[in-house]
Amino acid sequence: MAAPAPYTVRFVENDQEVVIRGCVRPRDAAGMADIRACLDGAAASVAGVLFINLKRLRYLNFIGFCELARFARDAGKLYPDLKVKLVISSVVPWADQRFSILPDLLPNVVVEHYDRAFYPGQGVIENDALIPVLRTQTNIVWHHERDLLASHGMRPGMKVADICCGIGDFAVLMRKEFKPSRLVAVDHSRPFLQYATQVAKDFGINDVEYVFGDATNLFLEDDDFDFVTSRLSLQVFNQPESILRELMRICRPGGRVYLTNEMMSHNYGYPRHETVSWTYRQIDEMCQTLGMDMSFGPKMFSLLTDLGFEDIQVKTIAITNRNTSPEDFARVIESWEAYVTGELSTATNLSEETVERLRSGLRDHVYTITSKRGYATWPLYVASGRKPSGGGRRSRGEAS
Numbered sequence: 001m002a003a004p005a006p007y008t009v010r011f012v013e014n015d016q017e018v019v020i021r022g023c024v025r026p027r028d029a030a031g032m033a034d035i036r037a038c039l040d041g042a043a044a045s046v047a048g049v050l051f052i053n054l055k056r057l058r059y060l061n062f063i064g065f066c067e068l069a070r071f072a073r074d075a076g077k078l079y080p081d082l083k084v085k086l087v088i089s090s091v092v093p094w095a096d097q098r099f100s101i102l103p104d105l106l107p108n109v110v111v112e113h114y115d116r117a118f119y120p121g122q123g124v125i126e127n128d129a130l131i132p133v134l135r136t137q138t139n140i141v142w143h144h145e146r147d148l149l150a151s152h153g154m155r156p157g158m159k160v161a162d163i164c165c166g167i168g169d170f171a172v173l174m175r176k177e178f179k180p181s182r183l184v185a186v187d188h189s190r191p192f193l194q195y196a197t198q199v200a201k202d203f204g205i206n207d208v209e210y211v212f213g214d215a216t217n218l219f220l221e222d223d224d225f226d227f228v229t230s231r232l233s234l235q236v237f238n239q240p241e242s243i244l245r246e247l248m249r250i251c252r253p254g255g256r257v258y259l260t261n262e263m264m265s266h267n268y269g270y271p272r273h274e275t276v277s278w279t280y281r282q283i284d285e286m287c288q289t290l291g292m293d294m295s296f297g298p299k300m301f302s303l304l305t306d307l308g309f310e311d312i313q314v315k316t317i318a319i320t321n322r323n324t325s326p327e328d329f330a331r332v333i334e335s336w337e338a339y340v341t342g343e344l345s346t347a348t349n350l351s352e353e354t355v356e357r358l359r360s361g362l363r364d365h366v367y368t369i370t371s372k373r374g375y376a377t378w379p380l381y382v383a384s385g386r387k388p389s390g391g392g393r394r395s396r397g398e399a400s
């Protein structure tokens, strides 16, 4: 029996898009005749722009590249009004080097690096100003999460993927507690992954696979992992459903996808509750202007249901100053203060006056956390669902 082709190609007529995935390594042009035929057929049937989606093209050898360039040149001659837009990803570093020369040679070609600015909050999330926030948060959440993970089905020896892993601290803690047989941790922030790999090196950890990637276009196999986690991330990405579909895809039937997200507008602190509540509502609104939904937590159940997950479980972690070290809790809010009044306020063009109100509201929260008679909360929602044996619901046009 012939080995399956290491790539797939298909034309999605409604999107005027040819999607090429996998590894294209032909020995000669004849070795990718099916791709060429698909491209020729697509060019003949569309008007305006023909998109060539290379987001999941893991590898393309030089012969393959020349054949794609030849197609673009021929299409320019045959259809002078047609633009050929090649959509590439920074996840495969060679793509930029190879394709960026084409627009200079062929005026009908446009190259788009789709993940350079692919979600509105990217600029404020994917930079090292968030590192202290992520570190202090995991520090207090892990104590609650360790037992919760087991109650959501995590067991020692499982094959685990942590998608949108941030600085990798959660992956390291899971590794220690559950000793997975394989642990892959993916994120789209280079500074976070750099931090994660440095920590792993410093601590002699060599069995966590840190990977630069986009959670909506993962280079991971279908049906592969027993347990897939994604913490505090669907809330920052403007298309949470696209991430969840990918988490479901890489999870094996019967395995579980585990999520956490916040309900920022319910953060609370007494006795200074009025300023504290105003502050978190304001932060929620600022984040909304950047496409984030920081009150996504309670919405997870509906999304898991819509995608066809089974046995969905939702729980809350109520972090309070009574069940968590007040000093550690206060440190989290202090890290938020620096981030909110800096990075986030700059990105949302806040006035000096509003920034000062936010600063004061966050300090009031710290006051309620550390004061003897104060009561302060940070509620987190945890949800998981089992992937059905049939694989769940796919969106229209999605490949099987």
Ligand SMILES: C[S@@+](CC[C@H](N)C(=O)[O-])C[C@H]1O[C@@H](n2cnc3c(N)ncnc32)[C@H](O)[C@@H]1O
Pocket (backbone or CB within 6 Å): 125, 126, 134, 138, 163, 164, 165, 166, 167, 170, 186, 187, 188, 189, 192, 213, 214, 215, 216, 230, 231, 232, 233, 236, 237
């Ligand atoms: C609030 S952080 C949470 C990080 C980590 N899971 C944690 O709990 O500390 C959100 C993370 O999602 C990542 N992220 C957002 N959208 C992504 C995408 N499409 N692909 C990969 N990572 C993404 C960001 O880079 C960031 O590390």
